[in-house]
Amino acid sequence: MLAMSRNDILLFLGFTIAVLAMPIWLQPFGAAYPDLLQRFMIFGIFAVGFNILFGLTGYLSFGHAAFFGVGSYTAVWSFKLLSLDAIPAMLFAIAVSGVFALVIGYLSLRRSGIYFSILTLAFAQMSYNLAYSVLTPITNGETGLQLTLADPRHVDRMFGEAMPGQPVPTLLGQSLGGFAGFYFCAGFLIIAFFIAQRITNSPFGMMLKGIKSNQTRMNYTGFNTKPYTLAAFVISGMYAGLAGALLAVTDPLAGAERMQWTASGEVVLMTILGGAGTLVGPVIGAWLIKYFENIFSAINETILARFWDFLPDGLDHAAVVVSSKFVGEGWFLTLGLVFVLIVVFLPGGIMEGVRRIAHLFNRPDKSSPSQGKAAPQPQPAE
Amino acid sequence: MTLLKRGLSRRRVLQTGMAGIIGTGIAPMVFTKGAWAQEFCNNPTGDTVTIGLNLPLTGAYAEEGADEQKAYELAIAHLNGEGDGGLISVLTPTALTGKGILGKKVAFVTSDSQTKSDVARAGATRMIERDGAIMITGGSSSGEAIAVQGLCQELGVIFMAGLTHSNDTTGKDKRRYGFRHFFNAYQSGIGLGPILGQEYGTDRRAYHLTADYTWGWTQEESMKAATEALGWQTAEAVRTPLGAADFSQYLTPVLNSGADVLILNHYGNDMVNSLTQAIQFGMRDREANGKTFEIVVPLFSELMAKGAGENIKGIFGTSNWHWNLQDPGSIAFTKSFGAAYGSPPSQAAHTAYVQTLLYADAVERAGTFYPPEVIKALEGHEFDGMGNGRTLYRAEDHQCMKSILVVRGNENPTSEYDVLNVVQEVDREATTYDPAIFGGDLGPAEPVPLCA
Numbered sequence: 001m002l003a004m005s006r007n008d009i010l011l012f013l014g015f016t017i018a019v020l021a022m023p024i025w026l027q028p029f030g031a032a033y034p035d036l037l038q039r040f041m042i043f044g045i046f047a048v049g050f051n052i053l054f055g056l057t058g059y060l061s062f063g064h065a066a067f068f069g070v071g072s073y074t075a076v077w078s079f080k081l082l083s084l085d086a087i088p089a090m091l092f093a094i095a096v097s098g099v100f101a102l103v104i105g106y107l108s109l110r111r112s113g114i115y116f117s118i119l120t121l122a123f124a125q126m127s128y129n130l131a132y133s134v135l136t137p138i139t140n141g142e143t144g145l146q147l148t149l150a151d152p153r154h155v156d157r158m159f160g161e162a163m164p165g166q167p168v169p170t171l172l173g174q175s176l177g178g179f180a181g182f183y184f185c186a187g188f189l190i191i192a193f194f195i196a197q198r199i200t201n202s203p204f205g206m207m208l209k210g211i212k213s214n215q216t217r218m219n220y221t222g223f224n225t226k227p228y229t230l231a232a233f234v235i236s237g238m239y240a241g242l243a244g245a246l247l248a249v250t251d252p253l254a255g256a257e258r259m260q261w262t263a264s265g266e267v268v269l270m271t272i273l274g275g276a277g278t279l280v281g282p283v284i285g286a287w288l289i290k291y292f293e294n295i296f297s298a299i300n301e302t303i304l305a306r307f308w309d310f311l312p313d314g315l316d317h318a319a320v321v322v323s324s325k326f327v328g329e330g331w332f333l334t335l336g337l338v339f340v341l342i343v344v345f346l347p348g349g350i351m352e353g354v355r356r357i358a359h360l361f362n363r364p365d366k367s368s369p370s371q372g373k374a375a376p377q378p379q380p381a382e
Numbered sequence: 383m384t385l386l387k388r389g390l391s392r393r394r395v396l397q398t399g400m401a402g403i404i405g406t407g408i409a410p411m412v413f414t415k416g417a418w419a420q421e422f423c424n425n426p427t428g429d430t431v432t433i434g435l436n437l438p439l440t441g442a443y444a445e446e447g448a449d450e451q452k453a454y455e456l457a458i459a460h461l462n463g464e465g466d467g468g469l470i471s472v473l474t475p476t477a478l479t480g481k482g483i484l485g486k487k488v489a490f491v492t493s494d495s496q497t498k499s500d501v502a503r504a505g506a507t508r509m510i511e512r513d514g515a516i517m518i519t520g521g522s523s524s525g526e527a528i529a530v531q532g533l534c535q536e537l538g539v540i541f542m543a544g545l546t547h548s549n550d551t552t553g554k555d556k557r558r559y560g561f562r563h564f565f566n567a568y569q570s571g572i573g574l575g576p577i578l579g580q581e582y583g584t585d586r587r588a589y590h591l592t593a594d595y596t597w598g599w600t601q602e603e604s605m606k607a608a609t610e611a612l613g614w615q616t617a618e619a620v621r622t623p624l625g626a627a628d629f630s631q632y633l634t635p636v637l638n639s640g641a642d643v644l645i646l647n648h649y650g651n652d653m654v655n656s657l658t659q660a661i662q663f664g665m666r667d668r669e670a671n672g673k674t675f676e677i678v679v680p681l682f683s684e685l686m687a688k689g690a691g692e693n694i695k696g697i698f699g700t701s702n703w704h705w706n707l708q709d710p711g712s713i714a715f716t717k718s719f720g721a722a723y724g725s726p727p728s729q730a731a732h733t734a735y736v737q738t739l740l741y742a743d744a745v746e747r748a749g750t751f752y753p754p755e756v757i758k759a760l761e762g763h764e765f766d767g768m769g770n771g772r773t774l775y776r777a778e779d780h781q782c783m784k785s786i787l788v789v790r791g792n793e794n795p796t797s798e799y800d801v802l803n804v805v806q807e808v809d810r811e812a813t814t815y816d817p818a819i820f821g822g823d824l825g826p827a828e829p830v831p832l833c834a
Binding site: 035 | 439440491492494498499500503504505507508511525528529532533536555594621623624825831
């Protein structure tokens with residue numbers, strides 16, 4: 001952390017504390033159970049990685065779920081063939097998804113703008129269909145790839161007999177279920193966030209921002225932008241692979257659905273909702289969407305009836321009927337509304353809202369002294 | 383060490399300690415069952431016990447999911463002594479009291495599995511970790527059932543499968559913590575084979591359209607085996623994606639394939655769509671190889687028959703149960719379900735209801751919620767009165783051995799529910815098979831995994 005500014009260090013420390021304290025501050029929201037916390041971490045990593053490509057470089061990929069899925073499948077195969085340990089699975093997943101991203105990136109990055117988006121979407125949809133039906137011996141199709149007692153696990157077998165019971169991924173013999181799994185993923189989210197922060201502030205990051213604001217000018221100035229965009233694509237593909245592998249570590253099943261275009265769309269939503277181009281924004285967007293998906297979708301009419309109980313008879317029934325359209329299976333509707341409101345009123349996502357509020361409180365201070373230390377200039381979001 | 387920064391409760395210490403001990407492989411020597419008997423996932427300590435219902439409320443099998451939910455709510459009401467008591471009085475032998483399970487009131491939580499394995503697993507995890515579910519039940523896709531069953535084995539929570547017909551659920555992918563009351567594709571083949579031979583002769587060429595996941599694969603395999611044993615040939619077997627709305631691209635090649643029977647290994651909306659489109663292609667009015675072209679739907683349900691309307695007439699298939707059966711159990715269930723919801727129950731609703739009662743009964747007999755004891759109470763348990771005659775929960779693969787039905791689409795329905803005729807009841811002796819043919823390994827019940 002030598003070359004980091006004071007603000008960056010504060011941001012990093014604040015983020016770390018917020019993440020590690022999640023089991024406490026999410027308690028009142030009914031979200032402090034390990035599985036959802038793990039998902040918060042995993043999709044946070046996914047969104048941070050996506051932001052390197054979309055927020056920083058300005059390339060909108062509509063096929064990022066493909067790398068996520070490749071990461072998951074690689075991790076599960078590593079559990080099946082080699083060892084139940086999480087480390088080799090994750091190394092393989094990052095490597096394989098990186099290579100996969102290199103191939104797809106090399107082809108897709110020949111175009112930019114909407115053509116690039118469509119190309120990535122096409123590749124992702126191809127990967128999804130391959131996983132869903134063509135490559136069923138490798139992916140087990142719709143049923144999903146699972147661990148079984150009969151898996152070879154060559155490395156584990158070399159060190160003695162397998163332990164009894166359903167095989168679960170471990171870290172050096174330590175089981176990764178529950179809160180252990182959460183802290184494991186949290187560690188990776190913090191590392192991922194730190195790396196993204198360093199990339200953003202490095203000369204390489206400056207180059208990516210330059211590509212975003214005007215690629216033609218960069219070319220005329222004499223820079224070859226291709227290696228930079230490809231590097232950003234591969235890095236963000238590796239982030240997605242890491243997230244996919246973590247999902248397989250915490251829940252050792254790889255299904256084809258996680259490669260579908262809706263999953264690719266979801267990460268775009270997360271980034272835009274939170275604030276593309278900002279560091280914290282995508283993570284917040286990911287948390288919000290996963291919260292909606294898991295909590296709002298689980299609210300049923302019984303819970304609503306209890307909630308509206310204070311209203312007079314008849315009115316409470318009407319309230320239940322109306323609100324039930326927005327929860328349960330209707331959680332997409334709520335999410336859609338939130339998304340529309342944010343895009344219309346806060347085009348920079350939640351982070352723009354945060355900045356506006358901060359600005360309101362800062363204004364009185366700023367008006368009196370004409371100069372002094374410069375206010376931290378946040379990244380403009382687009 | 384990030385692992386120990388927070389949340390170092392007694393439970394966490396125990397849990398990590400346990401994991402370490404198991405990891406070194408000395409677990410069986412260190413602790414005995416007695417010492418740990420009451421330390422298990424979601425041990426209910428209050429005066430309620432929570433069941434997790436994992437149901438597809440959206441997706442290709444949504445209609446079955448909605449019907450299952452009704453049945454679960456009914457079963458839970460009956461267990462708590464509300465309503466007319468339903469099948470509690472006809473189950474023999476029974477340990478049910480109508481005062482909850484072991485004196486605890488039964489509550490439930492739900493989750494929409496969207497007919498997707500990934501989502502089903504996430505939902506089940508949420509219900510176990512956050513809502514403290516002692517048992518997970520539901521699902522109307524085998525893909526889901528297998529995925530959730532694996533998860534339940536990992537977390538040490540019993541899974542009572544809902545509608546799942548794949549051979550793999552209690553075959554290759556069977557689990558110690560998973561139980562299935564529904565019949566399977568292999569038994570469909572046993573039941574349907576002889577009838578098909580009798581009706582359509584022994585010289586036929588069959589074309590399969592198969593839903594592309596575990597259930598479709600095993601049903602295709604079982605139907606191929608059953609029809610080829612009759613002397614039929616298989617022209618081709620084509621896999622179609624789950625939830626495809628348009629099957630015309632798969633149906634066109636059937637016309638030129640030289641086949642004279644189309645076997646639709648589809649279920650739910652998929653079957654409604656593929657059958658309707660096949661009829662629109664004029665398949666049932668065709669002649670091929672000098673014989674009338676026939677369509678067979680090996681797994682049938684009333685909900686699908688209703689959805690397909692007219693098209694279902696005269697088509698053969700199999701069912702786990704039908705509301706029109708005349709034994710006391712079926713009559714009681716149809717009456718009780720009809721009184722509550724105004725329509726007769728589907729086979730999905732029946733299996734859901736029965737599974738809930740069987741779990742409650744097993745807990746009462748075991749005298750504890752401790753999963754290994756409940757598993758022992760279910761394994762090899764023989765009971766009667768649930769609508770399928772004398773039934774055995776087989777210990778080797780956790781598959782129920784009972785009679786199944788061969789059904790045919792009703793030519794002259796008297797009401798919108800009277801869509802299927804029972805052609806034959808295939809008894810338990812005929813549908814019993816050797817569990818070893820599918821392989822698989824149940825795995826151990828103990829040590830009980832501890833969920834977070």
